[in-house]
Amino acid sequence: xxxxxxxxxxxxxxxxxxxxxxxxxxxxxxxxxxxxxxxxxxxxxxxxxxxxxxxxxxxxxxxxxxxxxxxxxxxxxxxxxxxxxxxxxxxxxxxxxxxxxxxxxxxxxxxxxxxxxxxxxxxxxxxxxxxxxxxxxxxxxxxxxxxxxxxxxxxxxxxxxxxxxxxxxxxxxxxxxxxxxxxxxxxxxxxxxxxxxxxxxxxxxxxxxxxxxxxxxxxxxxxxxxxxxxxxxxxxxxxxxxxxxxxxxxxxxxxxxxxxxxxxxxxxxxxxxxxxxxxxxxxxxxxxxxxxxxxxxxxxxxxxxxxxxxxxxxxxxxxxxxxxxxxxxxxxxxxxxxxxxxxxxxxxx
Numbered sequence: 001x002x003x004x005x006x007x008x009x010x011x012x013x014x015x016x017x018x019x020x021x022x023x024x025x026x027x028x029x030x031x032x033x034x035x036x037x038x039x040x041x042x043x044x045x046x047x048x049x050x051x052x053x054x055x056x057x058x059x060x061x062x063x064x065x066x067x068x069x070x071x072x073x074x075x076x077x078x079x080x081x082x083x084x085x086x087x088x089x090x091x092x093x094x095x096x097x098x099x100x101x102x103x104x105x106x107x108x109x110x111x112x113x114x115x116x117x118x119x120x121x122x123x124x125x126x127x128x129x130x131x132x133x134x135x136x137x138x139x140x141x142x143x144x145x146x147x148x149x150x151x152x153x154x155x156x157x158x159x160x161x162x163x164x165x166x167x168x169x170x171x172x173x174x175x176x177x178x179x180x181x182x183x184x185x186x187x188x189x190x191x192x193x194x195x196x197x198x199x200x201x202x203x204x205x206x207x208x209x210x211x212x213x214x215x216x217x218x219x220x221x222x223x224x225x226x227x228x229x230x231x232x233x234x235x236x237x238x239x240x241x242x243x244x245x246x247x248x249x250x251x252x253x254x255x256x257x258x259x260x261x262x263x264x265x266x267x268x269x270x271x272x273x274x275x276x277x278x279x280x281x282x283x284x285x286x287x288x289x290x291x292x293x294x295x296x297x298x299x300x301x302x303x304x305x306x307x308x309x310x311x312x313x314x315x316x317x318x319x320x321x322x323x324x325x326x327x328x329x330x331x332x333x334x335x336x337x338x339x340x341x342x343x344x345x346x347x348x349x
Contacts, residue, residue, distance in 0.1 A: 009076075010072065010075070010076035010083075010142075011080055011083075011138050011139045011141075011142035011143075012068065012072060012075065012076075012083070012087065012135070012138050013138060014069060014072065015065040015066075015068055015069045015072075016065070016066070016069040020065070021062075021065060024061050024062075024065055025058065025061065025062075027061075027134075028054075028057045028058055028060075028061040029054060029057075029058075031057060031126075031130060032050065032053050032054045032057050035053060035057075035126075036049065036050050036053060056098065056102060059098055060091075060094055060095050060098050060127070063094050063098070064090065064091045064094050064131075067090055067094065068087060068090065071090075075087065080139060084132075084135045084139070087131065087135055088128060088131050088132060088135070091127050091128075091131040092124055092127050092128055092131075095123050095124060095126075095127035096120060096123065096124060099119065099120055099123045103119075168197070171193050171196070171220070171223055172193075174189070174223055174224055174226075174227045175189045175190055175193065175223065177227055178226055178227055182226070185226040186226070188226070189222075189223045189226050189227075192219055192222050192223050193223060195219060196216060196219040196220060196223070206248060206249060206314075206318065207246040207247065207248060207249065207318070208246070208247060208248075208249045209243060209244050209245065209246065209247070210241050210242065210243060210244070210245040210246075210247050210277075211243035211244070213247045213249065213250075213251060213252050213253075214238065214252065216249075216250070216252070216253060217252040217253045217256055220253050220256065220257070221234065221256060224260055228260070228264060228265075228270060230270070231264060231267075231268075231269065231270025231271075232260070232264055232270055232273065233270065233271065233272040233273070234272070234273055234274075234275070235272055235273070235274040235275070236275050237274070237275065237276040237277070238275060238276070238277040240277070240278050240279060240280075241277045241278065241279050241284070242279060242344050244344055245279055245284060245342065245344055246342050246343075247284070247342075248311070248314050248315065248318060251286075251311055251314075251338070252275070252286065252288075254308070254310070254311060255286070255288040255308075255311070255336050255338075256273065256275070256288060258288075258290075258308065258336065259273045259288050259289070259290035259334070259336075260273065260290075262290065262292075262334065263290025263291045263292060263334055264290065264291070266293065267291060267293060271290060271291035272290075272291065273288070273289070273290050274287075274288070274289045274290075275287075275288055276288075276289075279344075282341055282342070282343065283339055283340070283341050283342075284339065284340055284341075284342050285337065285338070285339045286337070286338050286339075287335060287336070287337045288335075288336045289333050289334060289335045289336070290333065290334050291332065291333060291334070292329050292332055292333055292334040293332075308325065308327070308336070311325060311338065312325040315338060315340055318340075319340040319341060319342070322340065322341050323338070323339065323340035323341075324338065324339050324340070325337070325338045326338075
């Protein structure tokens with residue numbers, strides 16, 4: 001398990017993948033054109049020369065890609081400089097071997113004996129230069145990717161750190177309102193809050209399972225239930241979501257907090273908060289709805305709308321442009337919906 005992590009962090013990509021092979025093939029064809037155009041121009045273009053050179057170069061590229069792909073787990077255990085040197089030596093050896101095969105079987109026509117050393121040396125130098133440039137590109141790309149991921153993790157952690165104290169203050173306000181009304185419930189709410197924050201702070205990762213996030217949200221609602229009583233009604237439609245589905249930590253709770261602050265708290269009669277979640281076609285969708293009263297809405301002086309902007313920013317950072325967070329009002333209810341593509345397995349940012 002440990003070696004897999006090292007391999008994934010290796011600066012040489014998996015060259016067996018289709019997109020990597022396609023890039024190498026296109027790069028090889030560009031090299032062939034350069035080699036052909038570097039020779040003296042003849043009145044008639046030698047298409048056979050182009051085809052044979054292309055075949056020769058492609059064989060070297062494909063053999064090198066296959067060899068490096070097989071040896072990648074071993075190369076990943078070496079230092080970057082040593083691994084790059086080994087890669088250059090392997091490509092050099094394959095180039096000289098292919099040159100020897102082409103020479104022995106005269107695949108490119110008879111070779112001048114007095115120019116044999118120059119041909120082998122020419123191919124060796126070309127392979128060293130091209131492999132060195134390509135490895136250098138892979139290394140710089142790997143460093144840039146690491147820096148980008150580090151900046152992304154710092155940004156997400158910063159966004160997530162803003163939610164926790166905000167969540168704490170709102171929960172403490174709810175508990176404070178219970179102290180005078182029902183000390184026993186206030187004491188139980190403090191215990192629930194303790195469990196809630198223990199679950200929230202115990203995991204350093206950005207993504208948690210849907211089961212854990214759902215448990216976190218239900219603990220929060222139990223605290224609010226003490227304060228709101230029968231005014232708060234809940235409807236859950238989440239049975240279709242796999243328990244191991246990844247979700248950004250503290251995503252559902254801020255949506256529920258918005259629903260309570262803007263939909264339940266201003267209304268004397270309270271209302272119904274509905275939570276609907278689905279997972280289909282590799283896309284997770286979550287909808288939280290609550291009653292909406294325009295007259296009561298204007299009386300709310302403060303709320304948690306910043307939490308929606310926070311969730312939207314985290315979704316964009318983790319899942320890219322395919323993630324979305326939308327808000328709409330219809331039929332007297334307020335709907336907050338989010339969608340993002342994900343796989344059924346735990347992930348780390």
